[in-house]
Amino acid sequence: MNRRSATSGAAEIALLERAGYSVRSEHQVSLGMVALTAARTVCLAVGGSSAVPGTRVAVKTGRNDPCPCGSGRKYKRCCLGKSEAAQAPRSEPISPAVTADMIPRMGDEAGVERETKRLAALLRDDPDLESLRFSPETVSRLMERRRETLVAAREADRSYELDRLATECSRLPENQRVMKQVSDVVLGAATKGGHTPSKIRSLAFLLVLAGTEASTPKGETSMLASLIFRRSLAEIVDAPDPLEDLVDRLGGRDALRARLLQKDPTLGEEVRALAETLEPASVRRLQEAAQERYEPLRTALDEGRYPVGLPIALVLPILVDLVRADKAARGTASDASKAGILERRMKEWVGPEVQIYQDLTARWLEAHAGEDPSVRKAVALAKELAMAGSLAPFDADLLHLSFEQKNLSLLDGEEALLPGEPSRLASPPFLRKYAKFLDEKGYPANAARIRGLLEPSQGSLGV
Secondary structure, three states: OHHHHHHHHHHHHHHHHHOOOOOHHHHHHHHHHHHHHHHHHHHHHOOOOOOOOOOOEEEOOOOOOOOOOOOOOOOHOOOOOOHHHOOEEEEEEOOOOHHHHOOOOOOHHHHHHHHHHHHHHHHOOOOHOOOOOOOHHHHHHHHHOOOHHHHHHHHHHHHHHHHHHHHHHHHHHHHHHHHHHHHHHHHHHHHHOOOOHHHHHHHHHHHHHHHHHHOOOOOOOOOHHHHHHHHHHHHHHOOOHHHHHHHHOOOOOHHHHHHOOOOOHHHHHHHHHHOOOOOOHHHHHHHHHHHOHHHHHHHHHHOOOOOOOOOOHHHHHHHHHHHHHHHHHOOOOHHHHHHHHHHHHHOOHHHHHHHHHHHHHHHHHHHHHOOOOHHHHHHHHHHHHHHHOOOOOHHHHHHHHHHOOOOOEEEOEEEEEEOOOHHHHHHHHHHHHHOOOHHHOOOOOHHHHHHOOOOOOOHHOOO
């Protein structure tokens, strides 16, 4: 070993000792040299130096470089060849150099744990590392698959399960790209410059983890994958509630309530347009939140305890179409034809047309203050849906309740209008009379829909 190498080696060992490594342990020195190499790499990318304090870096002047004498001419046309001294490599210190606080400590478990916590904070907060995250869809899907196991597990076991999920997640095709680009992302972040020793240290630790990823046995958990997975999971958990975000983008709760009460015709289209801008993960969370919120309504419908059937104004167009379909078939219409009628008519239950159901649920709640709280909750949720301008996703259940259980809700004075024979519900005289009744009750949208039933075949009903 020459004198320069010996000096450099001694300086490196001294630096590792200041960084917290036991230089009497060959294993610790080996780990320390890996950490030092990573810190040097990051420092070079930052634009500093990989030099260790106490050493000097030889810099040879190129033939076409400016002459070091300051003449302004090229070295080959000035001092090159004039003397051995002029031709000899010159040494000059370059600053900043790698310092002890830039070297990640990996010689013991406590040190690794501290480095891991620092790196986790950097991954969470640093925009330069934004791309180091797994697909939210895959993270959510894996978490949902193991939800019961994670909930039931003890804290230590839960951490182990998360590490297993992280490794599984990292090996999915859509996430392998993230794992392969870690080194490039680290060096790209380093080139931004202006970093503190603490950030250089964490970037160096991340570089070490990326370098050891390929040698991680297939059955073992990956520390790098675990860090990225937990960062991705935290973003999903900490993300704003998509329902609250949607309400805020519509002007807030008070403004939204006012628009609902005023029956703003543009609200439905605005909600649909905003929903289309959501990320798939947000849409899924929105759906999950809605399912959880409306679970009392679903339970009451499934158990046959829901009390407020649909109004005749919503059901009548379906009855008329079914009568006409049977007449056209000269008997009984096909199941496909009936299903098409139901689907088409239920799509019309939006906006002002469901105002009538909002009023019926409000009337029921007022008249049944002492009812079972779970049933009242279900009716209140149905009212909320009607206020928002739609009965989805419970429209089919409500239709089943109204048809199969013959549970239709009547407006005041409506029963006196109904003909004795159900088939007469499709007759033009009744439809005209009923449309006028709805106008008088303050439901012009429903009245217009009933009058529309007269237009196609008013003279051919024959009933």
